[in-house]
Amino acid sequence: MKNSFLISYSFLRFQSMAYLFVIFWTTLIANVPSMFVIWKYTELMNGIVFFIFLFVVLLSVIVLIMQVLKIYSSQNQDNSIIKKVWIVVNIVLYYLVVGADLYIVSQFRF
Amino acid sequence: MIKNIWAAFLIMAVLLPMFLFLNPFAWGMRRAPEYVPSVRLETVLEQMRLEISQEEQIQIDTYNNTANLWYLRDCENKKLDSLENLNIELSEIKNEAFIEEKIKKFEPLIQKEIECKCYDSLVFSYSVHKEAKADTKDSDTLEYDFQKESEPRKVVIGFKIRKQ
Numbered sequence: 001m002k003n004s005f006l007i008s009y010s011f012l013r014f015q016s017m018a019y020l021f022v023i024f025w026t027t028l029i030a031n032v033p034s035m036f037v038i039w040k041y042t043e044l045m046n047g048i049v050f051f052i053f054l055f056v057v058l059l060s061v062i063v064l065i066m067q068v069l070k071i072y073s074s075q076n077q078d079n080s081i082i083k084k085v086w087i088v089v090n091i092v093l094y095y096l097v098v099g100a101d102l103y104i105v106s107q108f109r110f
Numbered sequence: 111m112i113k114n115i116w117a118a119f120l121i122m123a124v125l126l127p128m129f130l131f132l133n134p135f136a137w138g139m140r141r142a143p144e145y146v147p148s149v150r151l152e153t154v155l156e157q158m159r160l161e162i163s164q165e166e167q168i169q170i171d172t173y174n175n176t177a178n179l180w181y182l183r184d185c186e187n188k189k190l191d192s193l194e195n196l197n198i199e200l201s202e203i204k205n206e207a208f209i210e211e212k213i214k215k216f217e218p219l220i221q222k223e224i225e226c227k228c229y230d231s232l233v234f235s236y237s238v239h240k241e242a243k244a245d246t247k248d249s250d251t252l253e254y255d256f257q258k259e260s261e262p263r264k265v266v267i268g269f270k271i272r273k274q
Contacts, residue, residue: 004265057131061125065121067127072114088120091124
């Protein structure tokens with residue numbers, strides 16, 4: 001059902017994986033500074049990545065709010081505890097993604 | 111009721127970072143990159159300061175250098191048009207000969223700890239505390255001394271970095 005797609009297991013899984021990829025890439029940039037030297041386009045890549053991450057963050061705000069409204073609305077028949085906990089976990093990952101995006105900003109020059 | 115309160119709390123939690131993230135003033139408060147010496151270079155500079163402190167108390171600063179975050183990366187990727195000098199500033203001193211001897215002693219040690227291929231020269235600068243001049247007005251010629259007696263004399267010593 002399209003209405004419950006945002007709170008479906010597949011979408012939640014996709015959302016978590018997207019957040020984890022953002023956090024992984026940022027951790028890689030932070031802990032492997034020689035990447036900037038091994039590949040000279042790393043800085044340009046980080047600029048592109050920043051804008052993609054920015055889009056992910058802004059879209060996440062809307063998606064997370066819609067997910068919270070759907071899962072906690074009285075019309076919702078699905079009382080899955082797993083989904084409720086998963087959304088909270090995604091909110092925590094979203095905080096890490098915001099932090100990661102702020103860090104990526106320092107890794108390229110405007 | 112509790113469900114609604116919890117839902118409202120989660121929504122506020124999602125919106126909270128946006129006050130920082132979308133705030134242009136927060137973006138303007140980012141710390142500008144600055145030159146950060148390596149741990150080994152700091153150790154050598156501290157040894158130098160301790161040896162000099164046997165005669166006089168000084169401070170050794172490296173803040174007056176291009177931020178090395180991007181400078182060294184551009185150097186490695188060969189994007190620099192010209193190499194810069196590494197500036198090491200000492201505070202005001204009195205015994206110039208002693209300081210020069212220490213600088214000559216530590217210069218090769220410092221060169222070992224910096225990226226030799228990314229810097230052109232190693233430059234030491236310091237001010238010499240000038241003693242008051244004696245009154246020597248016994249000649250007919252006029253002497254113009256534009257430097258005030260209390261003003262310290264600035265000295266700059268440069269060493270070309272040997273590429274390794």
